[in-house]
Amino acid sequence: MMDEISYWMTSMMKNKPNYDCFHGGIYSVNPALVQLDFSSNVNPLGISKDLLNDVSRELGSLCTTYPDPSCRELKKSILDYLGLELDPKWLLVGNGATELIHIFARTFIRGKVVISAPTFCEYELSARRLGATIKFVPLKNWEHDPEIILKEAKEGCDAVFLCNPNNPTGVLSTESARKIIENIDPHTQMFLDECFIELVEESDKKNNSMIELVSEYKNLVILRSMTKSFSLAGIRLGYCVCNPNLINLMLDNMISWNVNGVAQKIGMLVLKDKSYLENSRRLIRRERNFMVKELKKKTKFSPMSSDVNYFLIDVSDQSSTEVRNYLLNNRGILVRDCSTFTGMGLKHIRVAVKKHIENAILIDALSSMES
Numbered sequence: 001m002m003d004e005i006s007y008w009m010t011s012m013m014k015n016k017p018n019y020d021c022f023h024g025g026i027y028s029v030n031p032a033l034v035q036l037d038f039s040s041n042v043n044p045l046g047i048s049k050d051l052l053n054d055v056s057r058e059l060g061s062l063c064t065t066y067p068d069p070s071c072r073e074l075k076k077s078i079l080d081y082l083g084l085e086l087d088p089k090w091l092l093v094g095n096g097a098t099e100l101i102h103i104f105a106r107t108f109i110r111g112k113v114v115i116s117a118p119t120f121c122e123y124e125l126s127a128r129r130l131g132a133t134i135k136f137v138p139l140k141n142w143e144h145d146p147e148i149i150l151k152e153a154k155e156g157c158d159a160v161f162l163c164n165p166n167n168p169t170g171v172l173s174t175e176s177a178r179k180i181i182e183n184i185d186p187h188t189q190m191f192l193d194e195c196f197i198e199l200v201e202e203s204d205k206k207n208n209s210m211i212e213l214v215s216e217y218k219n220l221v222i223l224r225s226m227t228k229s230f231s232l233a234g235i236r237l238g239y240c241v242c243n244p245n246l247i248n249l250m251l252d253n254m255i256s257w258n259v260n261g262v263a264q265k266i267g268m269l270v271l272k273d274k275s276y277l278e279n280s281r282r283l284i285r286r287e288r289n290f291m292v293k294e295l296k297k298k299t300k301f302s303p304m305s306s307d308v309n310y311f312l313i314d315v316s317d318q319s320s321t322e323v324r325n326y327l328l329n330n331r332g333i334l335v336r337d338c339s340t341f342t343g344m345g346l347k348h349i350r351v352a353v354k355k356h357i358e359n360a361i362l363i364d365a366l367s368s369m370e371s
């Protein structure tokens with residue numbers, strides 16, 4: 001990791017004018033080649049048939065009626081689910097969490113931002129589109145580095161972006177995130193992406209989420225993604241929670257009816273199922289343990305420790321691009337080549353934790369690369 005970071009410090013910190021923000025998913029390659037997608041890291045439990053039946057009964061009117069532009073019912077359901085005694089004006093709902101990253105950036109970024117990296121590329125993309133100077137602060141032992149982040153922020157910056165648990169590492173860095181929130185200048189906006197926190201073990205999740213701090217810190221924006229937590233990638237649904245003064249400023253950059261009626265309806269329905277996330281976390285823990293154990297036993301690759309539904313694999317003497325291409329072309333399996341994350345070299349792929357039979361197929365394919 002150190003080698004990669006020094007490489008990155010010298011080359012990647014220069015502003016890249018035509019920045020490409022790469023994602024996983026079947027459309028990142030020729031979709032006809034993909035039989036199993038391990039590159040998208042959404043909840044492996046999927047969506048229930050009963051829920052789909054409920055929605056299909058209302059599909060006609062959902063398609064022909066303008067949706068509530070303020071998502072009032074959905075906001076009530078979200079606050080109820082979160083158990084927060086806040087007014088709905090503390091919430092902003094987006095067409096996926098990604099929309100809210102860009103709305104946040106457009107509202108608050110003018111000059112400089114600090115990004116703890118490697119991480120999800122949309123923070124960088126949103127800042128670049130605004131012509132901002134970006135200071136990347138490398139992870140330290142895979143965690144956010146409060147000392148350097150606070151030092152960079154102190155020199156003047158509009159916003160700091162943190163992701164907890166982080167993508168692509170899957171690692172929680174809660175104490176560092178807390179330290180940064182507590183010590184940062186209140187005029188700097190703190191953007192904390194918790195899009196995967198609901199997939200962290202329940203006992204840990206409670207202590208790791210900073211969502212309750214929004215009433216204390218007026219500069220703290222917490223991002224959540226129902227896309228990730230409830231497997232709604234095609235539906236697109238996310239929200240952020242923060243002080244209403246920030247929401248009001250962001251509202252000036254929102255487009256009316258940004259969240260369609262089907263998404264609002266499905267969002268309310270998934271939140272009713274109280275056991276869904278608990279079952280998801282159980283599945284993820286069991287399958288992640290299975291995958292890590294089997295990878296260590298049967299392959300030359302080294303899985304890294306993770307707190308969520310995806311993890312990095314060190315691909316040893318091969319390159320991540322070679323491994324991705326081999327699996328795709330020979331087995332129809334798509335994994336995430338991490339070389340496109342700012343700050344990472346060719347040493348890692350990222351795989352999602354899926355259902356057992358699918359995970360076993362991935363292990364089998366990776367073991368066949370031994371020879």
Ligand SMILES: Cc1ncc(COP(=O)(O)O)c(C=O)c1O
Pocket residue numbers: 095096097098099120163166167193195196225226227228233236237238
């Ligand atoms: C850390 C993180 N935040 C946000 C998102 C975007 O979520 P959504 O699909 O809801 O836009 C992603 C998607 O990969 C992500 O990895």
